[in-house]
Amino acid sequence: MKHVILGAGPAGVIAAETIRKHAPHDEILIVGDEPELPYSRMAIPYLLIGDIGEEGTHLRHGSDHYEKLRIDIRRGVRATGVDTKARTVSLDDGTAVPFDRLLIATGSRPASPPIPGIHTAGVHTCWTLKDARAIMQRAQKGARVIQMGAGFIGCIIMEALAVRGVQLTVVEMGDRMVPRMMGPTAGGMIKAWCEAKGVRVFTGARVEAIEPHAPLRVRLSTGDHLEADLVISATGVKPAIGFLENSEIKCLQGVLTDEHMQTSVPGIYAAGDCAEAFDKVSGKTVVSAIQPNAADQARVAGLNMVGLKAELKGVTQINVLDTLGLISASFGNWQGVPGGDHVELTDRDAGKHLSLQFAGDRLVGCNSIGWTEHVGVMRGLVEGQVSLGEWKDKLLADPTLLMEAYLARAQAQEARALVKA
Structure with missing residues (x-):
């Protein structure tokens, strides 16, 4: 064979x-x-x-x-x-x-955006070892770097660039950072955190052209013209x-x-x-x-x-992101479902945000910032499709009771499944 x-x-x-x-x-x-x-x-x-x-x-x-x-x-x-x-x-x-x-x-x-100058020398994706070698040559301390895209992959790249000590500007077409992972409140909090760390962030903006000068000149839809020693395209895959x-x-x-x-x-x-x-x-x-x-x-x-029957149990819809020290997480249908209930809790001063989405009495998705101790519990409730019963109303009243809800309902559900087996 x-x-x-x-x-x-x-x-x-x-x-x-x-x-x-x-x-x-x-x-x-x-x-x-x-x-x-x-x-x-x-x-x-x-x-x-x-x-x-x-x-x-x-x-x-x-x-x-x-x-x-x-x-x-x-x-x-x-x-x-x-x-x-x-x-x-x-x-x-x-x-x-x-x-x-x-x-x-x-x-x-x-994905290569249709931007004039996208193939100019000094413009790179960050996807291969070849890309990494080219980036390391240009991304020296103090270098001016413009990154297109602030999605999940873009934020990981941004973290590495910041550690290298570059002058970093991020341009994101969406109205917030990580728009496919985070809602407006969470995405806005991540942006504010990055700006406080010295990263210049444009949201709701796009690169319109890259002019092949030395240094590169980058024109934004906002009307800004920026100079750069390196442009990184992280606009998705x-x-x-x-x-x-x-x-x-x-x-x-x-x-x-x-x-x-x-x-x-x-x-x-x-x-x-x-x-x-x-x-x-x-x-x-x-x-x-x-x-x-x-x-x-x-x-x-x-x-x-090789002829041994096996089945995929499911697809994990989870993203956990460390953005310059700010931990965020996204699980399942974080945007919610039609007719579903929703609760949100935000403490900007403490750097914490929690958004829970329900379908019936099940937690089907969530966003979080700063709730690192609850990441495993959130995943267990969403992927386990746990029936919350009366705990749904308790979570709607106080979404911080995730651990208590998990202990009360998920473990009981597992015990019932074992008895049936």
Whole structure:
């Protein structure tokens, strides 16, 4: 049996290791589109800060790790198409690779906004080790850096840049920071925190043009003209699935999968940031680009690829963010659901905010700032779909009673499930 894995990130590596554990004699090939050994993008900010070297980004640190497991890796080549009938993958070096089982774990690619000058020297995404090397050359102490985008990834990059001591300006099109993770109050509090830390923040603004001078000149929709030594584009990512356009593999936002991580074509699976899987909390399929989900999906896919039935329990809709020391979290349907109840508590002086969203007597989503001790409880209530009963009214009256509600209801629900089992 030959297993071909497209993508050398966490999903690809975990799937390969899972396959090898249960199928010691099968052939395994990982195809990666970068020349590097498999590494974690989430480690790049630590590289920018200087906490680790490049080897610290590697997913596995033994020089012969893949060789020992008899996992072949082809680096620096990219898939250009999949022939589902011939069971082959076309690569951009002109070759075609046959497969018995295929895993699509190609991850995401940065979205490139249609801005004049976006490809000018000195303008970079922050997505690859190659990007990180270029950024470190320019982002020296005191350098003027403009970052486009203040979403989840953008805020992580911003943290690393601030530690490097640059003069940082952030430009976000949304009306607040982290607009896809935080509501208006929370997003506004994060902005105020960043500005107090010396970061200049424009919200409700966009970069209209980047002029290739030395230094770069950046024109904003606000009418401001800013000079920069470095511009970083962190305006979001999208699943890297363009090569599947003419295949029979069904794609929506990502590659659509079932509970086994199998696509619409038998024997072909998907996992990680490019996969669209069912989320039991929202009741719909979603692309959730966080590493814990990639790992879970990869293990499920790997097991099914060797004939061992496994099902994905669900997609974790969780983001926890450290923005220059301010801890925020977002879970589930944080924007609320039609007809649902909502309660919000804010203490700006203490740097605390809590927003809870309900559907019936269940907590379905929440935003928080500064409530670090309750992160696990919030996740447990949302993902466990815990029936709160009378505790819903208690939380509407005092949302700080999350721990008490969890102890009273979640543990009771778990005990009932054990009795039934």
